[in-house]
Amino acid sequence: MVSLFKTHYFAFTILLITFLGCSVSICHAEDYLQPAAEPQTKQIVIGGDYNYPPYEFIDSKGKYTGYNVELSREIATVMGLNIKIKLDTWENTRALFDQGEIDILQGMAATPERTDLYNFSPHTYVNHSIFARDDSPKITNYTELEGYRVIVQANGSAFDMLNEAKLNIVLIPVETHADALRLLASGRYDFAVVSNLPGLYLSQKLGLSNIKAISSLERNRLYGYATKTADKALLSQFTQGLAILKNTGRQQEIYDKWFGPLEVSIWSKAGIAAGLFVVVLLFISTVVLIWNKALRKKVESRTKELQAQQLQLLHADKMASLGVLVSGVAHEINNPCSILTLNFPFVKEAFEQAIEILDEHQVEHGDFLIAGVSYNRLKHMLPETLDDMHVASNKVKGIVEDLKSFAVKGETAHQKNERLDLNELTKRSLRLVNNQLKNSTSNVEVNLANKLPTFYGSGSRIEQVIVNLILNACQALENKSQKITITTYFHSKYDSVVLTVEDQGIGINAKDLRKLTDPFYTTKRQSGGTGLGLSVSAGIVRDHQGQITFKSTLGEGTKSKLSLPLIQKENEL
Template sequence: MSSASHSLQFWAVLLLLPLLVEGEAASANQNNLDRVIRVGGDHDYPPYEFINAKGQPDGYNTELTRAIAEVMGIEIEIDLGNWDNMRRKLELGEVDVLQGMVHSEDRAQSLDFSPPHAIINQSIFARKGAPRISELASLNGKSVIVQEGGIMHDYLIKQQVGANLVLVETHASALRLLASGQHDYALVANLPGLYLGRELELSNITPVGKPFAGQEYGYSVLKGQQALLAQFSEGVAILKNTGRQQAIYDKWLGPLEESGLPWKEIGQIAGGASAVLLLVLGGIVVWNRMLTRQVLRRTEELELHQQQLIQADKMTSLGILVAGVAHEINNPSSLLLLNLPVLKEVHQDLEEMLEDHYRAHGDFYLGGLAYSRMRDEIPAMLDDMLTGTQRIRRIVDDLRDFARQGPADLDESVDLNEMVATAIRLVDNTIRKSTDHFQVRYAEQLPSFRGNPQRIEQVVINLIVNACQALESRDKGIAVTTRYRAKTREIRLEIMDQGSGIEAEHISRLSDPFFTTKREQGGTGLGLSVSASIIKDHGGTLVYESEFGQGTRVLLSFPANNRALST
């Protein structure tokens, strides 16, 4: 064979070699996709991924991964465990993909990421009363708990913030450690932190700053596994386009928005049809207008009576339910009210011996905490528990009184100050969620009046809840005041809010049955109508004064009880 022939063969092999290598790589990559894909994740990172009560993988990431496997026709095996171990398993090839990981430039040097399927915010948590933190640089010199191998662990090390890092396996461990009184702060993902704080009932910790900028969160694989990553990226895209990803997201991470009929378009069509009918039937409409108004008014009255009957039936059921619940709650409350004073006396008897031991032998531990700290806190803890138990008893009694069906007549003596205080206790949670500025001023030596305490309590609750709903931010306030006007012998309740106010044309209709400005939020327009009816039955008046955008003043007046004034 000539040298020219040998040369030609050499160059032919050289040109085909990349194609052969590429073909073998593609074949190997395809074989990898045909096998069971091992998907890893954190075993305690709710609501994104966690092991549920049945010992099974669960959460937003897990449900999304299973949906991707379904639409892409791939087999998966989900393995949730310690996050730092999972990162090492990915590096060692013991898992193929992590189903939820925050993207960073450092991580992108060794890993490839899919388009994000969520955005993660980070928050600094502290015990209540701690100063607020506006930037991570403020953590310098502080003892900060972070998840080992988590994005904030990586970030704090890279930025050299100067914090003393305490590494834990999970967000739950970080929050429990912080709540137990150890270390200064915990730096965890915002949503898992709030979720775990609620689930674990860690009421003494709270975020102490705004969440930090959102970080992209998606699937990750080792560099060179683009074909594998493409399967998950394509699956996410399909689920997003079909709306299934949004449904999974809303299920775990936000309220599900219900789609309804296009009422606006339907209303426009109906309006056009009505206009045509009005032109044709104008004369008939004029002739029937008065009759129609009477029919509508009677229909509304009948519907109102029906709603009141339904409400009465509900109140009867509520009374039965509250009576049973009150019994169950009062039993353990009674034990606490009986035993806590005894425990307080026991502690007082032991104080001298504990102090002698402290002076003789130095500090020692009680319940895992130093005696030098606990000796001042134990009495306060016992007092707080006793006060809390008494508050539980008062709330249960208030609920039982509210649910109890009072007599049909209005001949009981009503103390307005007492009714207002009870109503405030019952809606205390709504008040605290709505405003940071709630004021109450009670008139001294307020006369009583004749009426039904449960019905007056219902009116006060309706008015306070309405005031809370009118507030547009927690900075806006509510002021509740009771007064006695001797000149007219009137007992008054005034509720003022700094809310959105009421448009002038709506004020005269507030007491109309079924009139409401909150139809889209589920309002029925019966609350103020029923309240007005109750006040009328008591011989009182209910007046609204409002300036749109500025707030509302509600003035409730009752005639004073003559018999009470003469005593």
């Protein structure tokens, strides 16, 4: 059983990452609401690699086929697009794309270097593997390729990565993956680095039985449509088409057609159970790193722009300016956030189905470690952790939508009418900011009233307000001995539920206190403050017919008070 686990770790990782990536094309919520574009007279030229199966290739009858080709044709049908698919060597295709003779690529890996040059709408993941002959030298990691002759596709992402690795590797560039595998199988050179699924597909189809994948290149990349940075409108049409195919189930049918038979031949139940934990850790860490980097770069860029235009903004419509800011960052945030939101339930379900296999393994071999944690503990801890992460990812997406709603005055598409418990919202908010609280103070007091009456509203939006109030209190503290007190109660006179957040921090002077909820106003500009948190919160509270007030003494602390009325009819929100 143990050896079977080890055998399928690598294989399963590739499959599940590929499967998870299929959902990444879902972007803004409004993408689902836009009507399909009218048929166009202008022909859109789509480029690809003529020998990259099963993604895109020319078959024995000279016809264009593959997953990418079929996906592009389906998108053209649902969006009413006039397309022409052109497959050539990858080197020629890249050159024609850069020269403007090709409008969009249907399959390109989103490497860091390329994201500065192109916009991407991914539909899957690609992972590169090291292929070797039976008599090749024994290695376990791409860093051990130093001193060997390695075959790679010219101008591919693996070629770029190995070039940047600054290892003493002799790279042998070839035109296609098939060329690389044939050269390796013939006994020439030492190793080949190719995309994993095309490598497996070609080695089986060409009958290259003396080569096999021995190690991952340790780099998984988003893979899909790419345009020049100026062609956002064109990319948006393909993104919307992907979303439609995803929701109708057509994209999954195409995926199963091209990848299903290959997957069935190489996976097993034991591989699924063992590989799941590796995938979870790799998936979460990769997405978080990409999302943090993109968000940080975008916020820094937009902050500089706002500072440079400050005088103009004083005489312009601040809401319109905020709309420009949000439109620029919403797509960057929602893409990685959608990966988390859509796939956490799948990962949790897969884990629950794998428990039976793992329990059998535990009965036979005793308790064992997974990622340094005992299985007994992980079995109870992982589902709760995934639930918290799912809630947090939904929160991020909700914040982006609230910013857009704030920028477009009167927008109510995301308002909901739920029966809410202020105590439960407070508990959930405390879980989300638990780390910030621990880093800011060792003295937190929480006093929640017994059996608060419920009220109507949007739970995610009220939760956003509570989180903002708690984070502001944390930022006001000067040392960990200072206290934060969080209290809820029912105010019978005004028939409302109340939350107060009180800190013993630096306090706010009277002239600044009046401007706390003004858009763009912040006392923390130098530390990255945008002046939007309390402004957005105040708008949310007004939408719920409530009030948010502040009392503060400089040098002694601040008390924030959130009041929400109980009687709210659904048509009032």
